[in-house]
Amino acid sequence: xxxxxxxxxxxxxxxxxxxGSKSGKKRATSYDVAELAGVSQSxxxxxxxxGASASKAMRExxxxxxDKLGYRPNAIARGLITQRSNMxxxxxxxxxxxxxxxxxxxxxxxxxxxxxxxLLFALERxxxxxxxxxxxxxYRVDGVITAAMFSPExxxxxxxxxxxxxxxNRTSREPLVSSVRCDQEAGExxxxxxxxxxxxxxxxxxxxxxxxxxSIERKMGALNELTQLGITDVTTVSGDFGYETGxxxxxxxxxxxxxxxxxxxAANDVMAxxxxxxxxxxxxxxxxxxxxxxxxxxxxxARYAAYDVTTVRQPVQRMTESAASMLLERIERPELSPExxxxxxxxxxxxxxxxxxxxx
Amino acid sequence: xxxxxxxxxxxxxxxxxxxGSKSGKKRATSYDVAELAGVSQSxxxxxxxxGASASKAMRExxxxxxDKLGYRPNAIARGLITQRSNMxxxxxxxxxxxxxxxxxxxxxxxxxxxxxxxLLFALERxxxxxxxxxxxxxYRVDGVITAAMFSPExxxxxxxxxxxxxxxNRTSREPLVSSVRCDQEAGExxxxxxxxxxxxxxxxxxxxxxxxxxSIERKMGALNELTQLGITDVTTVSGDFGYETGxxxxxxxxxxxxxxxxxxxAANDVMAxxxxxxxxxxxxxxxxxxxxxxxxxxxxxARYAAYDVTTVRQPVQRMTESAASMLLERIERPELSPExxxxxxxxxxxxxxxxxxxxx
DNA sequence: TTGAAAGCGTTACCAG
DNA sequence: CTGGTAACGCTTTCAA
Numbered sequence: 165x166x167x168x169x170x171x172x173x174x175x176x177x178x179x180x181x182x183x184g185s186k187s188g189k190k191r192a193t194s195y196d197v198a199e200l201a202g203v204s205q206s207x208x209x210x211x212x213x214x215g216a217s218a219s220k221a222m223r224e225x226x227x228x229x230x231d232k233l234g235y236r237p238n239a240i241a242r243g244l245i246t247q248r249s250n251m252x253x254x255x256x257x258x259x260x261x262x263x264x265x266x267x268x269x270x271x272x273x274x275x276x277x278x279x280x281x282x283l284l285f286a287l288e289r290x291x292x293x294x295x296x297x298x299x300x301x302x303y304r305v306d307g308v309i310t311a312a313m314f315s316p317e318x319x320x321x322x323x324x325x326x327x328x329x330x331x332x333n334r335t336s337r338e339p340l341v342s343s344v345r346c347d348q349e350a351g352e353x354x355x356x357x358x359x360x361x362x363x364x365x366x367x368x369x370x371x372x373x374x375x376x377x378x379s380i381e382r383k384m385g386a387l388n389e390l391t392q393l394g395i396t397d398v399t400t401v402s403g404d405f406g407y408e409t410g411x412x413x414x415x416x417x418x419x420x421x422x423x424x425x426x427x428x429x430a431a432n433d434v435m436a437x438x439x440x441x442x443x444x445x446x447x448x449x450x451x452x453x454x455x456x457x458x459x460x461x462x463x464x465x466a467r468y469a470a471y472d473v474t475t476v477r478q479p480v481q482r483m484t485e486s487a488a489s490m491l492l493e494r495i496e497r498p499e500l501s502p503e504x505x506x507x508x509x510x511x512x513x514x515x516x517x518x519x520x521x522x523x524x
Numbered sequence: 525x526x527x528x529x530x531x532x533x534x535x536x537x538x539x540x541x542x543x544g545s546k547s548g549k550k551r552a553t554s555y556d557v558a559e560l561a562g563v564s565q566s567x568x569x570x571x572x573x574x575g576a577s578a579s580k581a582m583r584e585x586x587x588x589x590x591d592k593l594g595y596r597p598n599a600i601a602r603g604l605i606t607q608r609s610n611m612x613x614x615x616x617x618x619x620x621x622x623x624x625x626x627x628x629x630x631x632x633x634x635x636x637x638x639x640x641x642x643l644l645f646a647l648e649r650x651x652x653x654x655x656x657x658x659x660x661x662x663y664r665v666d667g668v669i670t671a672a673m674f675s676p677e678x679x680x681x682x683x684x685x686x687x688x689x690x691x692x693n694r695t696s697r698e699p700l701v702s703s704v705r706c707d708q709e710a711g712e713x714x715x716x717x718x719x720x721x722x723x724x725x726x727x728x729x730x731x732x733x734x735x736x737x738x739s740i741e742r743k744m745g746a747l748n749e750l751t752q753l754g755i756t757d758v759t760t761v762s763g764d765f766g767y768e769t770g771x772x773x774x775x776x777x778x779x780x781x782x783x784x785x786x787x788x789x790a791a792n793d794v795m796a797x798x799x800x801x802x803x804x805x806x807x808x809x810x811x812x813x814x815x816x817x818x819x820x821x822x823x824x825x826a827r828y829a830a831y832d833v834t835t836v837r838q839p840v841q842r843m844t845e846s847a848a849s850m851l852l853e854r855i856e857r858p859e860l861s862p863e864x865x866x867x868x869x870x871x872x873x874x875x876x877x878x879x880x881x882x883x884x
Numbered sequence: 885t886t887g888a889a890a891g892c893g894t895t896a897c898c899a900g
Numbered sequence: 901c902t903g904g905t906a907a908c909g910c911t912t913t914c915a916a
Binding site: 191234236237238239240241243244249251254256258263265268269272273276281282283284285286288298299301302303304321324325407434437441444445464465467468469470471 | 551594596597598599600601603604609611614616618623625628629632633636641642643644645646648658659661662663664681684685767794797801804805824825827828829830831
Binding site: 553554555565566569570573597598599600601602603604605606 | 908909910911912
């Protein structure tokens with residue numbers, strides 16, 4: 165029973181011999197450090213842990229040996245024994261509104277601060293989720309944040325592995341999953357209310373890709389509120405969240421109606437900008453005198469002087485912060501029940517819509 | 525010597541007993557599958573490998589058992605024994621031109637296709653590289669793609685761990701590192717040449733953050749070519765790649781000069797757009813009749829009708845593809861020497877600059 | 885083709 | 901506080 169371990173230590177010893185202190189071929193292990201420091205391997209392990217018990221003298225000897233050898237604890241090996249990879253999966257797809265590059269960066273930073281690494285998955289089509297699920301499970305991620313949809317079956321697969329999931333701006337019908345989202349219905353309601361208050365009566369609605377949940381939420385939010393207010397002159401067309409289809413949609417809208425509506429509600433800022441350009445160039449209209457155009461998101465270009473889009477900004481910072489902590493909490497305490505958080509968007513009164521002054 | 529292993533198998537057996545086929549508490553291992561299939565653990569391992577030798581019968585038995593148990597090979601354990609994590613680090617920073625959200629997505633997809641996972645690192649400040657290096661080494665990534673700078677010392681640290689590195693749009697003075705970049709000097713040269721050919725004689729140059737290598741390359745590319753052509757009436761101001769500073773820079777430029785230059789060369793499209801807005805709104809100028817303004821990157825907003833920026837587009841697709849394959853090649857064959865690839869940008873003649881017609 | 889056994893580099897547990 | 905030893909879940913010889 166001891167033989168095995170002796171053999172191991174011997175082989176270690178051999179390895180250490182045939183390498184200099186720096187440029188050796190294989191990376192140093194805790195055994196190498198232990199040997200150099202003249203202590204046990206367990207001691208080395210403890211020195212590199214958080215709540216470890218190690219005397220000051222020990223700590224110093226070990227540290228000295230460690231950085232002489234360029235030793236770094238192997239996170240892979242650690243993950244194997246602790247059953248914690250300290251990695252979370254972040255899933256995005258083409259349909260994910262990447263007009264916020266910050267989302268990814270901020271999420272990563274939030275996790276970094278808490279000593280958690282991010283394994284990034286990008287889906288070509290939304291349908292690729294299958295292999296992604298497979299991969300995250302193989303890599304034993306501790307949790308998942310997804311801005312893409314998973315099928316109920318995939319969700320069950322993940323859940324059966326006891327991996328907590330947080331949806332980002334994707335509300336799932338499943339009641340038992342956690343999510344963080346911007347309250348898009350409320351945002352659309354604000355936009356519609358303001359437009360109607362200012363006298364707009366006929367509307368065009370430009371929706372995004374048919375399979376985007378975000379787009380559907382926004383469209384329904386707007387349509388419901390319009391109905392609520394008794395507005396029936398509403399025409400809907402759909403694009404893909406991109407600038408070009410924004411332009412195309414505007415023309416299609418006008419053609420379909422046979423006239424220009426009082427206002428256009430676009431599913432996002434980029435399409436709103438497309439609409440503005442097409443209204444101006446393609447139809448000689450003045451924005452907002454002839455027509456009001458509003459978007460959603462509050463991305464950078466919406467603030468460019470040429471557009472100054474009236475929109476609702478997503479509180480990205482708070483959303484990412486929230487998503488990260490919800491996930492980490494659930495990793496720490498798996499018994500926690502799912503939770504859905506919705507953040508209100510921030511209304512922005514730009515020059516692209518003719519609204520009443522605040523307080524009027 | 526045998527005792528240890530017996531104990532192991534016994535404990536496995538026990539575990540299997542107290543769990544149903546699906547909702548058990550712990551995840552199934554190859555031992556569990558082996559037992560259920562009535563074969564050895566090695567056999568299971570082989571079935572889940574690529575070039576393995578396993579009879580058809582065996583394969584079927586094992587597969588059946590495996591998905592009854594919801595078994596998935598543990599990539600962490602595999603990495604430990606094979607010394608290959610199949611993960612690469614991708615490093616970005618705030619200064620990284622994230623106006624291309626695609627870069628990250630495409631890189632990730634390129635790696636995915638080749639069965640390699642991406643570990644994402646985002647730096648708050650460029651200075652944070654220290655802990656990032658530490659983390660990538662701890663996680664034993666097989667390679668690194670970085671769009672942030674590393675100090676020579678950090679570079680040596682990584683190299684001494686025999687981890688190949690590819691720089692993305694960061695040329696390093698070090699001759700021994702691989703890199704993929706857009707040839708920004710050439711791009712700026714094209715812009716300057718076209719402007720001068722069309723009669724522009726006085727210039728403003730708007731550079732980005734002082735510590736951004738990309739910005740410096742672009743500025744130097746433009747200044748050198750201007751000098752080359754004998755143009756001396758050049759004023760330089762600097763911003764931070766953002767829209768607001770683009771606007772501020774334009775005003776600063778005019779104030780500093782006491783007049784309006786014939787053309788402005790901005791370090792990127794976003795600042796060019798800022799300049800255009802400020803020229804129009806702040807100074808009542810007409811673009812391009814009163815002044816020509818050019819940018820760099822070829823981002824989406826540069827194509828919006830209100831700006832139509834004359835610019836040079838980076839061939840993002842080819843660059844990411846190239847970066848990914850360069851890195852994977854070097855992971856496969858560590859003896860390969862470093863290589864630097866520069867891709868020409870794609871000139872775009874937009875309406876923001878008064879240029880001669882092609883062929884004139 | 886198959887199975888037994890030895891690691892991979894850690895942490896966890898248990899005596900001293 | 902310290903050291904010895906058993907996992908963790910896999911791949912990889914080496915015999916059979």
